[in-house]
Amino acid sequence: EAGVTQSPTHLIKTRGQQATLRCSPISGHTSVYWYQQALGLGLQFLLWYDEGEERNRGNFPPRFSGRQFPNYSSELNVNALELEDSALYLCASSLKGKGRYTEAFFGQGTRLTVV
Amino acid sequence: AQSVTQLDSQVPVFEEAPVELRCNYSSSVSVYLFWYVQYPNQGLQLLLKYLSGSTLVKGINGFEAEFNKSQTSFHLRKPSVHISDTAEYFCAVSRAYTGGYQKVTFGTGTKLQVIP
Numbered sequence: 251e252a253g254v255t256q257s258p259t260h261l262i263k264t265r266g267q268q269a270t271l272r273c274s275p276i277s278g279h280t281s282v283y284w285y286q287q288a289l290g291l292g293l294q295f296l297l298w299y300d301e302g303e304e305r306n307r308g309n310f311p312p313r314f315s316g317r318q319f320p321n322y323s324s325e326l327n328v329n330a331l332e333l334e335d336s337a338l339y340l341c342a343s344s345l346k347g348k349g350r351y352t353e354a355f356f357g358q359g360t361r362l363t364v365v
Numbered sequence: 366a367q368s369v370t371q372l373d374s375q376v377p378v379f380e381e382a383p384v385e386l387r388c389n390y391s392s393s394v395s396v397y398l399f400w401y402v403q404y405p406n407q408g409l410q411l412l413l414k415y416l417s418g419s420t421l422v423k424g425i426n427g428f429e430a431e432f433n434k435s436q437t438s439f440h441l442r443k444p445s446v447h448i449s450d451t452a453e454y455f456c457a458v459s460r461a462y463t464g465g466y467q468k469v470t471f472g473t474g475t476k477l478q479v480i481p
Contacts, residue, residue: 291473292455293455295469354469356409
């Protein structure tokens with residue numbers, strides 16, 4: 251069974267441009283989470299999508315946005331890129347929790363470099 | 366709100382020696398606790414988790430961790446490390462009985478360097 255897949259693996263953009271990152275969850279998983287892993291900062295929660303809806307977002311500006319498609323795959327868009335947006339962006343998927351623990355599985359990430 | 370502190374950013378250890386990676390958390394409610402491993406250029410892989418029950422949790426690759434509620438700690442241990450254990454390790458906490466991973470708070474990571 252395929253795991254969580256992210257594309258592209260590496261992305262280089264210039265300041266001010268837009269970046270689009272993609273994530274395909276494990277088959278059957280309806281929840282997709284996006285995290286930013288910047289150097290020395292650990293993982294910061296960005297966005298949570300479930301069944302096509304944005305359920306929660308972390309403390310990031312509105313230029314970080316995304317969506318989830320009917321097949322539960324997801325896109326993260328970062329507009330007006332800044333140098334400090336350079337980071338590893340990780341996607342994870344899980345079954346819907348409904349008040350109980352469900353394990354999330356992580357993809358290998360997209361390394362975004364803003365120059 | 367909850368938080369996680371990983372006290373050591375880097376831990377060098379000789380091969381076949383024991384290792385302990387420290388993690389402390391703060392929370393006013395019941396928690397779930399996790400340890401993840403990240404190999405270079407990889408995503409995160411769950412090593413072990415504490416949800417409830419026995420405070421000693423065994424995970425993959427010979428790792429174990431002990432939940433200590435009075436000291437609010439969840440230290441990760443391995444009695445004998447291998448070169449292949451070289452990676453970054455993340456401790457994480459979430460509020461118990463909440464669905465979803467949006468409330469999981471990660472630590473800043475500890476880089477384990479196993480020296481041959």
